[in-house]
Amino acid sequence: MTPAEFGDNCQRIRAQVGRVLLGQEEVVEHALVAILARGHVLIEGVPGLGKTLLVRVLSRVLGCTQKRIQFTPDLMPSDVTGGNVFNQRLDQFEFVQGPVFTQLLLADEINRAPAKTQSSLLEAMQEASVSADGLTRPLPRPFFVMATQNPIESQGTYPLPEAQLDRFLLKIGVEHPSRDTEKQIVRHHLAGFNPSAIEEAGLEQVVDAGTIVEMQNALQSINVSEDMLEYITDIVARTRAHRSVLLGASPRGSIALATAARAKAGLDGRDFVIPDDVKALAPAVLRHRLILQPDAEFEGLSADLCIGQILSEAQVPKTAA
């Protein structure tokens, strides 16, 4: 697949999704980056911003299957992965697949389930397979998880540990749309759009699962120059040296940044990564990988502010300044 074909596919996907999902261009782009980079996305935002709709639209446009799990405190690991159930007719145990056996999975309010249940999903995300009773079952390709968590409520939640957060390629904060965008959304609904029946929205399937996998493989041919590697590692190293950061990003963060930048380059139809790709994705890749100093948090600093400072100081390769 040539870079132009790659970029053209992505452009058509974005156009189709944009017909239904208004004012969420950045979220759509990040979701595509994560899918192409074989990563997963953690979305932090209040309910009602179109997260479920995004997954359903993506599954329609990408020609992939999709499922949704509502995480609750009593959710068990087997409710996610599936388990062996005794079949009385056959007089034997047989494996019943859980909802994780899909291509696009929306894990809604992931922090409402206990750590054990969360871990079962995170293992699937990391290994792209499910182990039960000594057998490892591969998940369908592509496999993409979009997990959400509500930033407001904290009662009765189980925050994801840092080590598990690190497994998400991107963490995206979804804000309320602007007033004009919200008017467009309302107008769209008043005109007859029904989010629960997107089949009637006239969306076209742009690619299929095989093409997505082909595009994932094509990322390997996208060039990341030595200068870009230097830039990426410099940014990540600076997260470790920043005075307000207690624990900076790990080497997995560097890998994630490079991989995501590659996907962004492919998305734009290029076969090479440029500093703009890295700079655009660094906040989403790094914000959930930093632990701030307690005093920095007292002073109201956030991971985004620290990353912004780092990006405003890290020297861009081949700069004239």
Add this chain to the structure above:
Amino acid sequence: VIASFFAPLLLAISMSPREQDEVDRHVRRILADAPYGFCHDEAYPLTWDEVEWCPLVQDNPRCPALEHACKAPRAELVGPPGRLSRRTVSKDDAPQQRAEGPDRRREPEPTEVEIPALGGFAELLFWFIVVAGVLALVLAIARNLAKGKGPEATPEREGDAAKTAADVAAAAARRAMETDVDRLLAMASDCAARGEFADAVDFSHAALLRRLDHDGLIRLHRARTNGDYVQDLRSNADLYTPVRDALRRIDRAQFGTEPPQRPMFEDIFARITAIVKRAGPVAVLALVVGMLSLACDPEGEGGKSYPWPRSPSGTDGVLELLRARGFEAEQRVGALDAFGDDTQHGALVVVMLGDSGATEAEWKAIDEWVQGGGRLVLAGAHIPPWLDATIQYDSAADTIAPTRVTDEFAGSYPVPYVMVPETAVLSTANDHVLLARDDDPYAVRYDRGAGTVVVLADDNLFINATLPVADNAIFLESLLRDLGRRVEFVDAWADIGADDPFESIRRTHLTAAVVQLLLLIIALYLWRGIRFGRPRDPIPPSRRAFVQHAVAMGHQYGRARATGHAAAAYAGWVLDRLRDRYPIAAAAGLHGLAQHVAARSSRDDTEVMRLLVEAHGAVESRTGVGSPGEDLALVRDLGRLMRELSFGNEKGGRR
């Protein structure tokens, strides 16, 4: 008898009718030009002096609008007198009556404001600073020139295929240090000539960004990407697309899979050169437009301007006529005491107009020049003591009577009279009267040494207003032709310019201000100059850590010996932490908490209870537990307890 016999012959020799027609044709052509607005604009604002010409220009085909302009509102003069003055329309609708009193042109000069100039040591210091500044400038230029030759002086790069990291760093440093766009482009060309296309692209990239930065279109910074720069140009429709396209190609050359080759470099270089040439004019145009908008007259004049040199009182039309008739005519700007070698041949005619003047030394030099063969016309100018003539003003004179050529000179000029406003005549014992009004002389001629001096009562014959009137232009040309072919008009602005910038500063009495400014620059240089002079990253805004605030507050308490306050604060913090950690035990009050803490720390219940009660008492009283020693003992005991409970091992707990 002889004179009357030869008069027609001399007349014919001095100027033929064909030549007179030629003069008339030139006058009509000159006055037909739009800049001579008084002949085209019926609302042209005339000054009070120019209105004196009105009775002489009735039904004048050469200048048809002037008659109507006489009825228009009068002009008000703004700015310095003479050539730089600007006329505006009087706010009154109707023409006003001229104020009684002396002629306005003869009013005294405005009072000068004397500002003391520096002398002695201060002047020495001034020159020292100027010389030092010039030397520093020359040194900086030489250093920059030496840097510009840097790439040519690196022969070791020839054939060096595998560049070391040090080479790359050096090239990057050169790009960052060099800010001159032309030099960066030259470096790019040099690199391309050596086959180093990657460096060539980098230098071209730097040139583009520097140009945009110099023009204020982008903010160049080492942490900004090409995408950021393109975003900066979003509001600039002319540059946005070409810069974006060029930067995309540069991105491909710098980060792409294939190293840049000549075609790629040439494409990039051509695009950048086009942008660099365009960006400058765009910025300059914006600057000029801005300055013009600022310079606009807020009152507005309907777009009309009335430049003095082409007004009725100006002399541009006369000079133009003389040039058309073969004279070398110009306005004199040089000194009046140095007319050069030309005077030896008598070819130069100096016409000193009404507002001109000369110092005593200059008059002396002029006299020597005249006696050596120079030709001088004093048209209403101050008359030097070595000529026995004075000017007498008569504002009540009849303004339409002709000023006739006397019999003595009737044969020398092709016209018998001229028409000028009668506001002045001469009083002189000289018999060689050239022009006369009734019995009063208007122009007389002196022979002085080998030279000639013609004195006129005013300069009306030499200003633009004279051109359309009667045969004044023909007489004027004949008068000057009789004297010479090179004519210089002298007005108040002659010899007013300084010979050098220092003279200019001295004349404007700005020496003290300039010295102070230079001293200020030196002070600024000594204070911040090194930081300004070297490119370096901006100092990041410093932020104190929370622990530093806590330590600072502790020092404040220490200096104030506020042991009770410190003990109360620390005891409160300890109790809060214990209650947070053991919420169930804390629910049973201090006793339950003490039992739980004792079990965890292997201390005696009673001892822990005593400690917690003291801590609680310190919190309640806000003044500690007693003496400073007791307060500090409580703080130490609580600190030990917290360490035993492993609070110190928590992140940030020790703080």
